[in-house]
Amino acid sequence: MDGIHDVGGMHGLGRTMTPHQGPPFAEPWEGKAFALGALAGRLTGANLHAFRHAIERVAPAEYLSGYYSRWLLGAQNLLTDSGIVSSEEIAARAARLSGREADEPPSPEPNKPTMASGGPGNLRTLESPPAFAVGDAVRTQNLHPVGHTRLPRYVRRRVGTITAVQPAQVFPDHAAHFLGEDPQHVYSVEFSSAELWGPGAEPFSLTIDLFEPYLERAE
């Protein structure tokens, strides 16, 4: 989806934070939010790709309000999608925990997704050979799916060069929607900064790992 999460190259997001040391969780609730997200897949029958998409679906203002806020709302999206808890139950429980009266609505009917798994993790072995080889010129497709994708906007319709063939992997665009693993070959594709950002760009190269369905051969 062309959402708030797809920030590569965007202007106007403010100054970059200077790297600094700090604990993994700035406040105790962040650690609990992390744990809830980490456990949400098992509780809901979802997968990593569905979790990423659940975070992408968080409303933009909430998305930008902080990492563990969006992570927590993403976990909540998975839990409500699967009928483990409802948003109304969460709102009512939050009200009661803060000392207000609230009727607790009945729990929803669980509705967990089912999708056959080809094994643990996301790396898979494919019998079909990769369509592209190191050194090939490829063009990224002009895809704008309404669902999950790992082809960011800033590399669409661009010409780059394959620099590595990576292990084949579960296809996020399908797995996030429980349509099946549909494993695909994955390639590291290198783009020049001028191809991405025009002739005034800083000199550098950008490498990104892209799934075969995102690519076509370039002349």
Added chain:
Amino acid sequence: MTAAQEHIDPALRVEALMSLLTERGLIDQATVENLIKTYEESVGPMNGATVVARAWTDPEYRARLLADGTAAIAEMGYKGPQGEHIVVLENTPAVHNIVVCTLCSCYPWPVLGLPPSWYKDPAYRARIVREPRRVLAEFGLDLDPGVSVKVFDSSSEVRYMVLPERPEGTDQLTAEELAALVTRDAMVGVAKVTTP
């Protein structure tokens, strides 16, 4: 729009969710606390620093690490979530590699732990793929114009870790002493390793 995302303070939202899930027997306190403790204490950039220090002091290990990062890192006992396939990028006087995940915040957990706040910040994710030299200069790292800058956007399950350059004047140091110099920032590629 999904979920009734009317504003509830996140600390309260967590408590509401934990309370509902606990009373249904779906999660328990011990599991939650273990997860938090693991990433607070056991899995963090000290793991990656140990890998880097060994690569600096053991040429055969360095070669294995650059050829098959996942296996060489597993040799040191580091594996787990977000580490299915780790590629190690070697920084040299001529090439400077930097890692980002523009679409979320993918990061090599087994070697670096959970990502720091600045790495997850939309501004870093937006700018580092567009003006990396300027961002690094703001961070205090001015790269010579002759150095090739290579930015890696982690968009699949491949995870990247930078093998920084060993600083000069450290020939006498042990691997343990070297590991103490290696920072998280250097293993993401936004800093160099320096001596005190």
